[in-house]
Amino acid sequence: MExxxxxxxxxxxxxxxxxxLGILLIRHPLVLVLSIELLLNGANLLFVSFGHFWGNxxxxxxxxxxxxxxxxxxALGLAILIRMFRTTPEADIDQYNTLxxxx
Amino acid sequence: MPxxxxxxxxLLSGILLLSSAAMLLLEKPIHAVLSFLVTLLTLAAIYxxxxxxxxxxxxxxxxxxxxxxxxxxxxxxxxDISHAHPKTQSKVSSGCxxxxxxxxxxxxxxxxxxxxxxxxxxxxxxxVFGTVESLxxxxxxxxxxxxxLLIPLFxxxxxxxxxxxxxx
Numbered sequence: 001m002e003x004x005x006x007x008x009x010x011x012x013x014x015x016x017x018x019x020x021l022g023i024l025l026i027r028h029p030l031v032l033v034l035s036i037e038l039l040l041n042g043a044n045l046l047f048v049s050f051g052h053f054w055g056n057x058x059x060x061x062x063x064x065x066x067x068x069x070x071x072x073x074x075a076l077g078l079a080i081l082i083r084m085f086r087t088t089p090e091a092d093i094d095q096y097n098t099l100x101x102x103x
Numbered sequence: 104m105p106x107x108x109x110x111x112x113x114l115l116s117g118i119l120l121l122s123s124a125a126m127l128l129l130e131k132p133i134h135a136v137l138s139f140l141v142t143l144l145t146l147a148a149i150y151x152x153x154x155x156x157x158x159x160x161x162x163x164x165x166x167x168x169x170x171x172x173x174x175x176x177x178x179x180x181x182x183d184i185s186h187a188h189p190k191t192q193s194k195v196s197s198g199c200x201x202x203x204x205x206x207x208x209x210x211x212x213x214x215x216x217x218x219x220x221x222x223x224x225x226x227x228x229x230x231v232f233g234t235v236e237s238l239x240x241x242x243x244x245x246x247x248x249x250x251x252l253l254i255p256l257f258x259x260x261x262x263x264x265x266x267x268x269x270x271x
Contacts, residue, residue, distance in 0.1 A: 006213075008153075011116050013209045015123060020205060022127045025198045030132045030177065034139050037170065038123060041146055044158075052153040052233075057241050060233060063158050064242065067165050068253055072260045074170045078177050079268040085181045086271075 008049035016042035027093050029084070033077045040070045111152065119145045136174045143167050157238045 015038060022035030044063045051059025084096050122141040129135050143166045150159035231237040242250050 007112060009213060014120060017202060017205050018123045021198055021202055024201055025195065026127055028132055031135050034126060034135060045146060048150050048153050048155045048158055057233065057238055060155050060158050060238055061241050061246050064161060065249060067161050071165055071170055072256065074173055075260060075264050078173050079264040081177060082268045
């Protein structure tokens, strides 16, 4: 039996919401970057579900691009975090409120 | 190729939601990263059941391998920061408001798309659907220019990351 589309869409929406909540609520910088990755994963799940549903591979090709952009985003975000940890060793994202701390 | 039954999907969704919620709730960042790894592997299993072999492979290799290693390196380099975890409860009310708004928006969007009327999945897939071969052909024909543009993007990223993370 094939699966209806709706549960998969709801699952990806829930993943996206959890990621957005993580960005707003959690103050640790590392968990912030993880939450952004969770947002991208929610979008990916939507792409793959619709691609499966329509029997179309274009959605999967886009997931491929999103995966690579996520890798780039993770590397850049963590490099910025390393820079910020060196100058301001705090585990609280609210402490990083000035760009001058990064020079 | 297995098809995704309701039971399997329920099980996988449960693991997915539990591990992603644990990512936000656990105290130490290392535990958060590990539960995020569980999330990624569960997603890879769902992709595999949705006939997306290549995406599932890439999910394990790129996310479960490369990105997780970068996170582990950062945790390793800054262990003293990794232990501290100032979680305040002050933002919880605004987070609840935001979550309600988000849920309302998403349910409106889902209702507007009238997904339930689409509920009969399509034709049976061909035997090469979602494999490395067919998706690779798609990437090298339809998506050739974006695919090639990824390469200078990666090069720029490498230079930028080295510049940002270097010792002043």
